[in-house]
Amino acid sequence: MKPKSPSTPTKPCACEGTSRRGFFFKLGIGINVVAGSLLAVPIIGYVFSSFRRQAPGQWIPLGALDQFPAGTTRLATYRNPITRPWDGKTGDIPCWVRSMEGGKFQVFAINCAHLGCPVRWFEQSRLFLCPCHGGAYYEDGSRASGPPPRGLFEYEYKVEEGKLLVKGGFIPTLAQPLSKS
Ligand code: FES
Secondary structure (H helix, E strand, O other): OOOOOOOOOOOOOOHHHHHHHHHHHHHHHHHHHHHHHHHHHHHHHHHHHHHHOOOOOEEEEEEEHHHOOOOOEEEEEEEOOOOOHHHHHHHEEEEEEEEEHHHEEEEEEOEOOOOOOEOEEEOOOOEEEOOOOOOEEEOOOOEEEOOOOOOOOEEOEEEEOOEEEEEEOOOOOOOOOOOOO
């Protein structure tokens, strides 16, 4: 019978360290995958947003015709068709609606043609006045005085089924010959 050998020193088991290292390695990969996915969502959304975006220049109702009696100029608001749900109130675009005799209208962008400040309508003087640098416009949107180089920007409109509709979804710029100067 073979004599029992004295107990040999046991090697430290590497399996515990390896498994812990493996666990943290996998955890690190998992965290990176999650973080990468979270970062990718807005980037992919941005890249594909141009494909999803609705075409500008949609007809948007401003309200029933009886909201704009002849001889008045009133503020109206439409919802920008290319906004996102999280845009909130910034997606509401104000405009001035001038209602004339014979069912004719003019719909002006609220922004001054100088540097874009919102103009206000003054019934007594029948002028649009800009609070920023004193620009003034006549009631037909043409330039009256001050620094604006031209008249107010004007939207296309149409009347359909008793409603006034405006062609919105774009920002009027100097490139668009929309109003009288
Ligand atoms: S922004 Fe209106 S006059 Fe300058």
